[in-house]
Amino acid sequence: MSTIQRTWKLNGKKVSVRGPAGRRLLDYLREDLDLIGAKEGCGEGECGACTVLIDNEPVASCIVPIGQLADGTEILTIEGVEKKRAGRLLQRAFLECGAVQCGFCIPGMIISAYALLMRNPRPTPRAIRAALAGNLCRCTGYAKIIQAVTLASSRLPVPTKRK
Amino acid sequence: MSKAASQPRRLVGHGMIRVDADGKVRGQTRYLNDIRYRNVWHGVVVRSPVARGRFKALTLDPAFDWSRVVVATAEDIPGENVVHMHDRTMPLLGEVGGELLYRGEPVAVVAAKTLKLATEAAGHIRVEVEELPPLLTLQETVDIFKKTPKRFVSMQDKNIVKGDLAKGFAEADEILEAEYWAGHQEQLYIENQGIVVFPQKDGSILAEGSLQCPYFPVNELNDPLQLPPEKIRVRQTPVGGAFGGKEEYPTMLVGYAALPALKSGRPVKITYERHEDILFTPKRHPVWVRYKTGFKKDGTLTAIECDYILDGGAYLTISDVVMFRGILHCALAYRCDNVVIRGRVARTNSMPSGAFRGFGAPQAIWGIESHMDAIAARLGMTPHALRRKLHARAGDTTPTGQVLSKENGATECLNLALERSQFAQKLRQSSRGKLRKGQSKYYGAGLSFFAHGAAFTGDGEAKFQAKGRVELARLEDGRPGVNIRVSSTEMGQGVHTIFTQIAADAFSLDPARIRYPMADTGLVPDSGPTVASRTTMVVGNIVHRASLDLKAQMEAFASLHFFRGEKARLENSQFHAEGRKPLPFGRVAGKMLDELGEASGFFQFKLPADIRWDQDRFRGDSYPGYSWAAHIAEVEIDPITCELEVTRVTAVIDVGRIINPILAAGQVEGGLTQALGYAVMEKMATGKDGLYDASRLQTYIIPTALDTPAYDIQFVEYPYSFAPPGGKGLGELPMDGLAPAIANAVEAAIGKRLRTIPITPESIFDALHDPSGATP
Numbered sequence: 001m002s003t004i005q006r007t008w009k010l011n012g013k014k015v016s017v018r019g020p021a022g023r024r025l026l027d028y029l030r031e032d033l034d035l036i037g038a039k040e041g042c043g044e045g046e047c048g049a050c051t052v053l054i055d056n057e058p059v060a061s062c063i064v065p066i067g068q069l070a071d072g073t074e075i076l077t078i079e080g081v082e083k084k085r086a087g088r089l090l091q092r093a094f095l096e097c098g099a100v101q102c103g104f105c106i107p108g109m110i111i112s113a114y115a116l117l118m119r120n121p122r123p124t125p126r127a128i129r130a131a132l133a134g135n136l137c138r139c140t141g142y143a144k145i146i147q148a149v150t151l152a153s154s155r156l157p158v159p160t161k162r163k
Numbered sequence: 164m165s166k167a168a169s170q171p172r173r174l175v176g177h178g179m180i181r182v183d184a185d186g187k188v189r190g191q192t193r194y195l196n197d198i199r200y201r202n203v204w205h206g207v208v209v210r211s212p213v214a215r216g217r218f219k220a221l222t223l224d225p226a227f228d229w230s231r232v233v234v235a236t237a238e239d240i241p242g243e244n245v246v247h248m249h250d251r252t253m254p255l256l257g258e259v260g261g262e263l264l265y266r267g268e269p270v271a272v273v274a275a276k277t278l279k280l281a282t283e284a285a286g287h288i289r290v291e292v293e294e295l296p297p298l299l300t301l302q303e304t305v306d307i308f309k310k311t312p313k314r315f316v317s318m319q320d321k322n323i324v325k326g327d328l329a330k331g332f333a334e335a336d337e338i339l340e341a342e343y344w345a346g347h348q349e350q351l352y353i354e355n356q357g358i359v360v361f362p363q364k365d366g367s368i369l370a371e372g373s374l375q376c377p378y379f380p381v382n383e384l385n386d387p388l389q390l391p392p393e394k395i396r397v398r399q400t401p402v403g404g405a406f407g408g409k410e411e412y413p414t415m416l417v418g419y420a421a422l423p424a425l426k427s428g429r430p431v432k433i434t435y436e437r438h439e440d441i442l443f444t445p446k447r448h449p450v451w452v453r454y455k456t457g458f459k460k461d462g463t464l465t466a467i468e469c470d471y472i473l474d475g476g477a478y479l480t481i482s483d484v485v486m487f488r489g490i491l492h493c494a495l496a497y498r499c500d501n502v503v504i505r506g507r508v509a510r511t512n513s514m515p516s517g518a519f520r521g522f523g524a525p526q527a528i529w530g531i532e533s534h535m536d537a538i539a540a541r542l543g544m545t546p547h548a549l550r551r552k553l554h555a556r557a558g559d560t561t562p563t564g565q566v567l568s569k570e571n572g573a574t575e576c577l578n579l580a581l582e583r584s585q586f587a588q589k590l591r592q593s594s595r596g597k598l599r600k601g602q603s604k605y606y607g608a609g610l611s612f613f614a615h616g617a618a619f620t621g622d623g624e625a626k627f628q629a630k631g632r633v634e635l636a637r638l639e640d641g642r643p644g645v646n647i648r649v650s651s652t653e654m655g656q657g658v659h660t661i662f663t664q665i666a667a668d669a670f671s672l673d674p675a676r677i678r679y680p681m682a683d684t685g686l687v688p689d690s691g692p693t694v695a696s697r698t699t700m701v702v703g704n705i706v707h708r709a710s711l712d713l714k715a716q717m718e719a720f721a722s723l724h725f726f727r728g729e730k731a732r733l734e735n736s737q738f739h740a741e742g743r744k745p746l747p748f749g750r751v752a753g754k755m756l757d758e759l760g761e762a763s764g765f766f767q768f769k770l771p772a773d774i775r776w777d778q779d780r781f782r783g784d785s786y787p788g789y790s791w792a793a794h795i796a797e798v799e800i801d802p803i804t805c806e807l808e809v810t811r812v813t814a815v816i817d818v819g820r821i822i823n824p825i826l827a828a829g830q831v832e833g834g835l836t837q838a839l840g841y842a843v844m845e846k847m848a849t850g851k852d853g854l855y856d857a858s859r860l861q862t863y864i865i866p867t868a869l870d871t872p873a874y875d876i877q878f879v880e881y882p883y884s885f886a887p888p889g890g891k892g893l894g895e896l897p898m899d900g901l902a903p904a905i906a907n908a909v910e911a912a913i914g915k916r917l918r919t920i921p922i923t924p925e926s927i928f929d930a931l932h933d934p935s936g937a938t939p
Binding site: 030034035036037038039040041042043044046047049077078079082090091094095096097098099100101102103104105106107110128129130132133134135136137138139140141142143144145146 | 178180181183184185186187188189190191192193194196197199350351352353354355401402403404405406436437654655656657825826828829832833834835836837859860861865866867868869871874
């Protein structure tokens with residue numbers, strides 16, 4: 001397998017990556033960088049526990065080979081999201097609403113919610129459900145997660161229209 | 164001092180934020196696969212390639228370099244090759260010369276420095292088997308049960324008998340008989356199973372991993388490993404969901420990992436990936452349940468006869484107790500003087516079925532709650548009028564002869580659920596197979612009503628006498644605090660938080676000074692497994708009493724050492740005595756630790772003396788307390804595609820005292836969602852190849868955020884007064900009763916009763932287009 005050498009922006013910092021092109025992004029994050037917030041739940045892109053943001057899009061990192069990510073790719077994991085205002089608001093709202101039980105799906109869930117709030121700061125409950133449909137949770141039944149995203153959204157400053 | 168200021172702060176009853184949530188929302192909590200172990204080898208399980216066969220030989224490929232791996236087979240088992248769960252029939256590993264009883268039955272464990280190498284080596288092991296004809300499904304065993312009952316193999320039988328069944332049928336105006344089926348259900352915790360075993364220098368082992376019941380491996384692997392309980396130490400890592408799936412099965416994983424670990428002297432870790440986890444860990448038992456009921460024209464039930472057969476799989480493991488809980492819930496919630504319930508556990512050549520939230524009760528309640536609606540339809544009564552008339556209440560006698568106590572919210576649950584959901588009106592709006600004016604989809608509303616017995620079945624708690632401790636300790640900041648030492652595990656349900664609340668109230672102490680370390684059998688007394696909706700009720704009481712015990716010791720110490728004999732009391736984290744300046748908790752606790760070295764409070768749970776239970780005759784007080792619930796489901800069904808949407812669920816629930824309303828509601832929402840999956844989505848059966856026919860998340864479909872309805876959840880509180888703070892079972896109940904409420908709603912929507920779950924668009928289509936489709 002060919003070896004790649006790339007430079008990405010990970011959680012706001014430049015990282016140089018070297019390795020087999022087919023290596024999973026999830027393994028690189030967890031094994032090389034000890035960024036363990038992204039979890040492996042199924043290994044085939046179905047459960048969403050490994051969700052990270054790649055150029056602002058939530059993606060299952062278990063099915064992304066590192067060779068697919070060009071130089072300059074921006075990656076955000078839960079460890080980086082908490083440095084963002086909306087990320088902190090989401091974390092706080094998840095605590096207050098009781099949206100966390102076993103917690104295994106929660107980093108991926110917050111990443112997907114963060115991506116939603118970035119493109120739609122005032123989502124409807126239906127839009128929240130649609131945005132989180134790729135993140136499986138077996139504990140909560142989603143009710144308090146949806147409530148938490150709504151609460152975090154209400155605390156975000158009203159977006160001003162760009163001119 | 165004003166009255167308000169002297170009121171001790173109370174946490175029980177308030178929605179305190181979870182003590183473990185911060186690490187979880189930040190992605191910092193380290194589950195098993197997030198822990199960096201050094202020099203740990205990886206284990207891979209080698210399995211039977213057939214569902215049934217004589218195990219002829221296990222051969223290692225001579226061309227492969229075996230020097231870098233360790234292979235453990237049955238020959239490496241130090242003692243007797245048997246794991247003692249509820250019987251002593253299941254080997255730890257299949258043995259050459261013996262019979263392999265299910266596809267995937269483990270025959271060897273390979274360990275190597277990397278998972279890749281171990282997996283590669285496992286592929287070079289040949290398992291030679293002479294195939295025998297298997298019996299794969301519950302359907303086949305039920306056919307045998309009906310046609311040639313003598314040939315039916317049951318691993319465990321138990322009957323409940325009340326009154327005179329023949330007399331009951333003789334008194335009946337009508338008799339209704341029907342059968343109900345349910346398939347497998349996968350727990351689908353998002354964190355897969357995993358265990359690591361560290362062999363110790365003294366020959367003992369230390370295991371840690373994702374599990375519910377740390378004392379199970381301690382007490383179940385003594386024979387094969389030739390280790391007494393004190394030489395098997397087990398501790399919990401943060402658990403990413405369990406739901407029963409990490410109840411009995413982790414014992415097997417500890418056993419599998421221990422063999423190469425003991426053989427090689429190296430730590431061995433076994434973690435499953437999703438496909439292996441779904442294929443080779445236990446599922447909820449498939450069920451066939453048949454009711455024959457006699458009743459009068461006014462709705463009085465005169466006789467209930469019930470056969471309840473579970474698919475236990477190839478070995479009994481814990482299926483006896485699942486069946487016991489099942490039959491105890493088959494006719495629990497209704498008044499009837501003449502009852503016979505026969506429980507059986509069928510043996511099939513499939514993965515042993517196991518624990519899953521509800522533990523036999525959802526299967527029973529699926530049957531009886533469907534059947535009650537069928538009786539109502541036969542009588543021309545509404546489902547709620549029939550239940551209002553027949554539902555059990557305080558003073559009534561259960562099928563085993565238990566008189567229900569006054570701590571019983573049955574009637575209030577039923578009435579409030581009917582009222583909140585406006586059920587009578589919604590039932591009138593139901594389509595019954597004909598779209599009404601303004602309806603583009605079939606609409607239906609359905610009801611279920613049920614109870615769930617809390618804690619171990621029968622005299623389980625009386626015999627077990629669970630223990631627990633709280634102790635003074637220096638916390639990580641060096642200042643004194645309290646550690647809760649019980650074996651209940653946190654797996655998402657919130658026990659670390661609610662026990663902190665209970666202890667804080669018992670002491671009258673700031674919860675920030677209380678810790679609840681992960682359960683470790685080296686450090687905690689055996690307060691029992693984290694199962695059976697027993698934790699809040701039983702172990703919560705232990706934490707309460709042990710805290711009061713330590714508090715009394717501290718007050719006596721404070722009185723003697725700080726207040727010159729004046730009576731002291733601990734309140735709001737300070738010790739008070741008449742005419743004295745209050746002292747902070749840490750001052751007294753610190754001196755106590757310095758002078759005594761250690762101090763702890765202890766409690767051992769004992770049931771009231773008047774509890775009676777006869778296990779042989781299955782008579783008496785089957786559970787210490789009962790939780791109650793009424794559910795109403797509303798569904799919409801597309802008349803063309805037959806797609807079904809559950810649009811709203813109303814749940815009114817009595818689980819006794821609510822310790823934390825936010826966590827309690829979260830338990831209910833989560834349980835209802837699992838029950839929704841059970842009812843309409845999660846389809847799984849044993850295929851012809853002996854494997855489950857849905858074994859990946861692409862084929863085994865669980866509810867997503869788009870599939871869950873609006874939930875209206877309301878608690879009514881009838882606390883269990885014997886065991887303060889008075890919680891009854893909460894964990895399992897939300898899984899119990901939604902499936903039949905949905906099936907009843909489907910019947911109201913399309914006018915046909917479906918007697919098999921999951922109810923899929925295909926099964927609705929068949930019902931709508933089958934002219935012979937029998938109903939009710």
